[in-house]
Amino acid sequence: MSAQDLFSTGALAVLLALALLVASTLLARERREVRSLRSGQLLAASAPPPQEVRTPQPRAAIVVNPTKFDDLDEQAVRRRQAYVAAVFRSHGWADPRWLLTTPDSHGDDQARQAVADGADVVVAAGGDGTVRAVAAGLTGTGVPMAVLPAGTGNLLARNLDIPHADLAAALDLVFAAGDQRVDVGRLEVDRTGSDASPESYLFLVMAGLGFDAAMMAGVEDRLKRRIGYGAYVVSGARALWGPQAKVRVSVDDEEETPVRTRSVIVGNCGKLTKQLVLMPDARIDDGFLDAVVLSPRGGIGWGEVAWAIATRDRRGQRRVRHLRGRTFEVTCSEPQEVELDGDPIGAARRIRLTVEPGVLLVRCPPLHPPGT
Known part of the structure; x- marks a missing residue:
């Protein structure tokens, strides 16, 4: 064999060895990839399926005053509860929790329990007393009412433009409206004029003494159930001709002013009905309280008061005096009937009223719509 043949044969052998080395390397890599893929498939097959991440459903607590539904039979009440629950489910909420008020617990304890249980919103279903009690339980918690x-x-529903005669429309606001921060009022009631520990109450709309409280105290529940708001008119007519009271009024702890009056009403907001606005400047979120001192004498005097309120005219009014401040104190020479948010609470010689700005969240339409 020639040298050329040997060289050619050696070169060929080297080439074949290199080819074999490359082929074996590629084959080993492929086998490793296959083993890795099979291992991954086995792990995937043996691993538990991925858990679906679910967002907890929001939940409401509804504090109900059952006495407001005495006119409904048991089946009607259940149908109404089923309807409300269905509305919540249709908006992606869990079924609401129902909490009933009792003669000893008017809604404040129920509201606090709802907050402790994690409610996203607490709904007050009842009259002004129930609403006030629920607000007392929610004030300062950050949980909306x-x-x-x-x-x-x-009264609060009328002042916040919450439908008061349409359950469906009022219920829609729970899901469609925003949370508005509002003020609450505090009322201290000194029964004797020298009580060491005056009684303390929260109010949302108005509190006062004199004619308005006597009117509220004179409303008969039986008549109110029969003719509704007209019962207040009947009671007001009975209390119209009472005597003026001697009182002293102090605003923001300044010097007391003696006045003769039939009524001193202090308001966190000022609307009685859609058309009847007692305190036109009162806003529930301005950090102030507004007041009116009514001093009519006889039928003509009441006519002047009615005209001033109906027209919202303050010019030269002798019978209707408007005041504004953060603190009011009224001291009476004789005990006078006291009311808050339309509920009479008995007679007292002295009351003190203060405002707590922005401590309550209420789910309602905007307080100041554009253009107002």
């Missing part, structure tokens, strides 16, 4: 009006006056 919604309102399903079921009373006669429904």
Whole structure:
């Protein structure tokens, strides 16, 4: 064999060895990839399926005053509860929790329990007393209150433009409206004029003494159930001709002013009905309280008061005096009937009223719509 043949044969052998080395390397890599793929498939097959991530459903608690539904039979009440629950489910909420008020617990304890249980919103279903009690339990918690009006006056609902005669429309606000931060009022009641520990109450709309409280105290529940708001008119007519009271009024702890009056009403907001606005400047979120001192004498005097309120005219009014401040104190020479948010609470010689700005969230339409 020639040298050329040997060289050619050696070169060929080297080439074959290199080819074999490359082929074996590629084959080994492929086998490793296959083993890795099979291992991954086995792990995937043996691993538990991925858990679906679910967002917890929001949940409401509804504090109900059952006495407001005495006119409904048991089946009607259940149908109404089923309807409300269905509305919540249709908006992606869990079924609401129902909490009933009792003669000893008017809604404040129920509201606090709802907050402790994690409710996203607490709904007050009842009259002004129920709404006020629920608000007392929610003040300062950051949990909003919604309102399903079921009373006669429904003063807060009227002032916040919450439908008070349409359950479906009021219920829609729970899901469609925003949370508005509002003020609450505090009322201290000194029964004797020298009580060491005056009684303390929260109010949302108005509190006062004199004629308005006597009118509220004179409303008969039987008549209110029969003719609704007209019962207040009947009671007001009975209390119209009482005597003026001697009182001293102090605003923001300044010097007391002696006045003769039939009524001193202090308001966190000022609307009695859609058309009847007692305090036109009162806003529920301005950090102030507004007041009116009514001093009519006889039929002509009441006519002047009615005209001033109906027309919202303050010019030269002797019988209607408007005041504004953060603190009011009224001291009476004789005990006078006291009311808050339309509920009479008995007679007292002295009351003190203060405002707590922005401590309550209420789910309602915007307080100041564009253009107002």
